[in-house]
Amino acid sequence: MNVAKLLDKRRVQWSELENLCDAMEKSGRTDKAGGVHHRGAEGVTRFSSLYRAACADLALADAYHLPPGTVTYLHRLVARAHNQLYRANKFEPSRLTEVLFHEAPQQIFADPCVRIATIVFFGLFALSMFMAWNEDLFPKFADSMVGTEQLEQMEEMYEKPLVGSLDHYVSMSGFYIMHNTGIGLQCFAYGILIIPCLYNLAYNALTLGTVFGYMARPDAVGGDNFYHFVTAHGPFELTAIALAAAAGLRLGVGLFYTNGLARIDSLHASAMRAVPVMVASAVLFCLAAFTEGFLSPSPAPYIVKAVWAILSSGLISFYFVILGFPRGELAVIHPPRTSSGAHDAA
Amino acid sequence: MTGCPDVILSTRTRYRRMAARWAIILVIIFAIFIISGLIDITALGSFATAGMFLVYFAINWFYGTFMETYFNGRTVGKWACGIRVIDIDGRPITGKRALIRNLLRLADMLPPVALTSIFQDMPMIFMVVMIPTGMVALIVMVATPRLQRLGDLAARTMVIVDERTWRLPVAKVDDARVPALASFVPADYRISQSMARTLAIYAERRHFLTPARRREVARHLTIPLVEQFEFRSDIDPDLLMYALYYKTFLTDGSETPDLGPLAGYSPLLRDVNKPQGLAGDAAQQAKIKAGPAAEKSTANRFDFLNTEGSR
Numbered sequence: 001m002n003v004a005k006l007l008d009k010r011r012v013q014w015s016e017l018e019n020l021c022d023a024m025e026k027s028g029r030t031d032k033a034g035g036v037h038h039r040g041a042e043g044v045t046r047f048s049s050l051y052r053a054a055c056a057d058l059a060l061a062d063a064y065h066l067p068p069g070t071v072t073y074l075h076r077l078v079a080r081a082h083n084q085l086y087r088a089n090k091f092e093p094s095r096l097t098e099v100l101f102h103e104a105p106q107q108i109f110a111d112p113c114v115r116i117a118t119i120v121f122f123g124l125f126a127l128s129m130f131m132a133w134n135e136d137l138f139p140k141f142a143d144s145m146v147g148t149e150q151l152e153q154m155e156e157m158y159e160k161p162l163v164g165s166l167d168h169y170v171s172m173s174g175f176y177i178m179h180n181t182g183i184g185l186q187c188f189a190y191g192i193l194i195i196p197c198l199y200n201l202a203y204n205a206l207t208l209g210t211v212f213g214y215m216a217r218p219d220a221v222g223g224d225n226f227y228h229f230v231t232a233h234g235p236f237e238l239t240a241i242a243l244a245a246a247a248g249l250r251l252g253v254g255l256f257y258t259n260g261l262a263r264i265d266s267l268h269a270s271a272m273r274a275v276p277v278m279v280a281s282a283v284l285f286c287l288a289a290f291t292e293g294f295l296s297p298s299p300a301p302y303i304v305k306a307v308w309a310i311l312s313s314g315l316i317s318f319y320f321v322i323l324g325f326p327r328g329e330l331a332v333i334h335p336p337r338t339s340s341g342a343h344d345a346a
Numbered sequence: 347m348t349g350c351p352d353v354i355l356s357t358r359t360r361y362r363r364m365a366a367r368w369a370i371i372l373v374i375i376f377a378i379f380i381i382s383g384l385i386d387i388t389a390l391g392s393f394a395t396a397g398m399f400l401v402y403f404a405i406n407w408f409y410g411t412f413m414e415t416y417f418n419g420r421t422v423g424k425w426a427c428g429i430r431v432i433d434i435d436g437r438p439i440t441g442k443r444a445l446i447r448n449l450l451r452l453a454d455m456l457p458p459v460a461l462t463s464i465f466q467d468m469p470m471i472f473m474v475v476m477i478p479t480g481m482v483a484l485i486v487m488v489a490t491p492r493l494q495r496l497g498d499l500a501a502r503t504m505v506i507v508d509e510r511t512w513r514l515p516v517a518k519v520d521d522a523r524v525p526a527l528a529s530f531v532p533a534d535y536r537i538s539q540s541m542a543r544t545l546a547i548y549a550e551r552r553h554f555l556t557p558a559r560r561r562e563v564a565r566h567l568t569i570p571l572v573e574q575f576e577f578r579s580d581i582d583p584d585l586l587m588y589a590l591y592y593k594t595f596l597t598d599g600s601e602t603p604d605l606g607p608l609a610g611y612s613p614l615l616r617d618v619n620k621p622q623g624l625a626g627d628a629a630q631q632a633k634i635k636a637g638p639a640a641e642k643s644t645a646n647r648f649d650f651l652n653t654e655g656s657r
């Protein structure tokens with residue numbers, strides 16, 4: 001068998017495909033590949049038929065005893081054409097509402113990780129709040145948790161009543177989105193290793209709880225102003241941190257609790273389940289940031305802020321419980337033990 | 347003689363192209379630094395400040411996700427290095443997967459090391475500068491067959507080298523002795539698949555070896571073949587390999603090669619004692635026939651034999 005002759009014959013088409021690939025890589029179209037028959041729809045048809053021919057050549061290459069160099073070349077050519085023909089799937093904005101109002105609450109309601117993260121976060125938060133508040137039983141708690149300097153700084157910060165301008169509000173809400181959502185995403189990412197996530201979560205819970213407790217002491221300077229500031233965005237922000245950590249923990253737990261899947265498949269399935277929760281958490285962070293930027297620092301009466309806090313808590317409860325209540329689709333969220341392969345919701 | 351110089355050339359142009367890409371990127375980064383250094387962002391008003399925070403946040407967290415989703419699995423850095431992210435099944439990456447693998451980069455970059463713990467005498471202000479070591483990613487990559495990091499495992503993606511134009515290596519034979527020797531290989535010799543592969547690799551790589559080394563490498567394969575074909579044992583192993591390559595890949599099997607001045611020569615063991623079988627004798631005959639012009643080709647004929655014979 002004369003491979004050289006065969007290759008010479010096929011090479012014409014292969015180099016044509018290479019040219020089309022070049023054109024596709026440069027501009028995403030086949031128009032500039034040179035030939036008249038490479039323009040528009042004709043070019044696309046030509047490209048796909050050349051691609052199929054190259055696939056067939058690759059399939060036959062082994063049977064023909066082609067030299068390994070040629071097989072490698074064909075592999076690369078086919079891969080290159082494949083990457084141009086099948087391009088990355090973009091995000092679909094229309095799916096976002098589906099993810100936010102259906103998948104995420106269902107997942108949040110059904111996922112034990114959410115319960116664990118919430119208990120860890122709010123449990124430690126309440127505990128440290130109590131311990132920092134109760135000066136008689138735990139006199140040194142607040143100072144040793146947060147540090148005396150930081151506490152004094154805190155008091156100094158909230159000594160004066162809140163005043164603000166629109167300029168300040170806008171730039172600060174931008175900052176809060178960046179900073180707080182960043183903490184949430186960090187919690188999520190560390191979740192795959194579980195311990196850093198729990199550490200991050202506990203650290204945030206203890207610090208926040210201690211400051212809240214310390215400021216609740218009757219003799220704390222600026223305590224009123226502090227609560228004036230934090231009440232409005234508290235529910236959104238604290239829930240968002242717990243949710244981000246829950247989404248992260250889902251990843252880490254997927255490595256151990258495999259539900260009958262191979263470990264890596266299980267990790268992937270968990271990741272797919274965790275993404276909607278993380279998206280919901282990011283939305284909560286943004287809501288919290290706007291509240292924190294605009295409403296919290298404003299000199300509006302406390303009752304307005306309290307009403308907003310109650311309203312937002314009600315919204316979160318509605319979201320978690322009413323939207324999240326299982327609707328006979330748990331089979332999708334909890335894959336049965338017999339199923340194999342990852343459930344890819346993408 | 348083969349496509350090898352082409353391959354080297356294309357590797358060279360590949361590196362040159364890569365260097366050009368890096369130069370473009372560095373120039374752009376430098377320009378961004380200069381421009382952003384010249385602008386006082388707070389003077390532009392609060393919306394600009396908020397916008398700056400948001401842009402920073404978006405780039406910091408979602409640059410990779412955005413680029414990989416909308417530029418077919420590549421970021422600027424990946425483009426410059428000629429690599430691409432795809433699904434482990436070979437399908438292109440989806441937005442959700444890109445999001446997972448890019449968010450989890452943070453966990454892959456653990457544990458961070460404070461700059462002050464490396465350089466003890468640095469001012470304490472540098473304590474906030476944390477350098478990610480990426481040990482988690484390195485360990486996981488070493489442990490997985492597709493060199494995936496944690497984010498890749500969770501998203502079922504992998505990073506591949508994105509090969510661009512690459513010349514097809516077909517070794518051409520322009521040595522007259524090769525077809526001549528190939529014509530003596532028995533017609534019923536069926537080449538096995540692994541032998542075909544070995545021959546192709548040998549023909550592609552023999553240019554990087556010295557003649558002595560070629561014989562040394564080829565001898566391991568040719569000793570049983572010489573016995574099977576009943577060739578004389580002092581035949582050049584490199585030439586025999588090359589002849590087999592020629593027979594396997596470059597002939598139709600039906601045509602008889604034009605042997606030219608080599609027509610009288612036979613490498614077969616039974617022809618050793620025939621007068622035309624002797625290389626020296628054949629050379630004499632050829633000289634008589636073709637005159638001094640054939641001197642060069644007769645010199646070739648001597649090379650049929652391994653002149654370093656028993657070494």
